[in-house]
Amino acid sequence: MDYIMPLIPESIQSMPLHMDFAGQKKAEKTFQLIILLFGAVGFVWGYVCQQFSQTMYILLAGVLLSCILTLPPWPMYRKNPLPWQKARPETGTGDSVANSASTGQNQQKSKKKK
Amino acid sequence: MNTFLSRLNTIFAFTLSVMAALTFCCFLTTAFNSHKSKIDIGTSKVTVKNVPDYSADRERSDLGFVVFDMSADLTPLFNWNVKQLFLYLTAEYKTADNVLNQVVLWDKIIVRGENAILNLKNANTKYYFWDYGNGLKGNENVTMSLSWNVVPNAGTLPKVMGDGRHRIQFPTEYSAGRF
Numbered sequence: 016m017d018y019i020m021p022l023i024p025e026s027i028q029s030m031p032l033h034m035d036f037a038g039q040k041k042a043e044k045t046f047q048l049i050i051l052l053f054g055a056v057g058f059v060w061g062y063v064c065q066q067f068s069q070t071m072y073i074l075l076a077g078v079l080l081s082c083i084l085t086l087p088p089w090p091m092y093r094k095n096p097l098p099w100q101k102a103r104p105e106t107g108t109g110d111s112v113a114n115s116a117s118t119g120q121n122q123q124k125s126k127k128k129k
Numbered sequence: 130m131n132t133f134l135s136r137l138n139t140i141f142a143f144t145l146s147v148m149a150a151l152t153f154c155c156f157l158t159t160a161f162n163s164h165k166s167k168i169d170i171g172t173s174k175v176t177v178k179n180v181p182d183y184s185a186d187r188e189r190s191d192l193g194f195v196v197f198d199m200s201a202d203l204t205p206l207f208n209w210n211v212k213q214l215f216l217y218l219t220a221e222y223k224t225a226d227n228v229l230n231q232v233v234l235w236d237k238i239i240v241r242g243e244n245a246i247l248n249l250k251n252a253n254t255k256y257y258f259w260d261y262g263n264g265l266k267g268n269e270n271v272t273m274s275l276s277w278n279v280v281p282n283a284g285t286l287p288k289v290m291g292d293g294r295h296r297i298q299f300p301t302e303y304s305a306g307r308f
């Protein structure tokens with residue numbers, strides 16, 4: 016993955032892939048409703064024309080529809096983002112020490128290479 | 130549910146549950162059918178020969194020959210939970226050695242969608258009517274009946290005997306001649 020990631024354009028990498036919690040709940044309810052509805056309609060239709068295969072085809076059509084509606088993280092599932100705290104500025108004391116230590120290690124490595 | 134794959138997994142699992150429930154409901158709609166039908170069986174020629182049975186003990190055994198007619202309309206037996214019918218014609222009789230003998234004489238598979246109206250005239254048996262001994266000569270109470278297995282999409286595999294049987298009487302003399 017590390018090898019592939021730089022090859023993907025920045026615009027695609029920055030696309031949001033996750034749903035928020037309210038969106039996940041909404042997506043689950045949506046696909047359950049769609050699949051159950053198509054299953055019930057398919058059962059009645061299959062009974063009417065006495066073909067159980069018709070029931071299965073209608074159910075699978077419902078699965079396809081719910082996949083289209085709930086698999087990709089559409090914007091309607093990202094309306095309630097969590098109120099995260101703002102990121103702290105990076106000029107903290109602890110960070111600067113860690114930074115200087117790591118740069119020191121790098122310098123040592125580069126010296127060894129030479 | 131927060132990633133694409135976990136949503137795919139949840140939808141797939143839920144779909145399988147719904148499919149199982151629908152299949153069970155389909156079974157329930159046909160679970161209480163009787164699967165019965167009326168059958169007319171007749172015979173035009175009944176003879177018996179006494180020939181060595183090389184497939185068994187090489188003793189001379191009775192071999193019956195039955196030419197039969199049969200008519201039935203099995204179309205009402207089909208519904209959305211029937212894939213095919215397996216029909217088999219049996220002869221049932223009693224001998225001195227065994228209280229119950231059953232021999233399958235003929236069978237047929239009717240797949241759903243095929244013509245399910247039977248109309249056989251002067252049909253020969255598909256399988257040999259061997260007796261384990263000499264129980265056919267002069268036997269006056271051999272009952273022929275048609276039974277069937279209903280092969281479903283889901284559920285039980287009912288074994289049903291048709292309404293309508295026919296009694297055949299074998300002659301008291303062996304008929305001469307080869308096969």
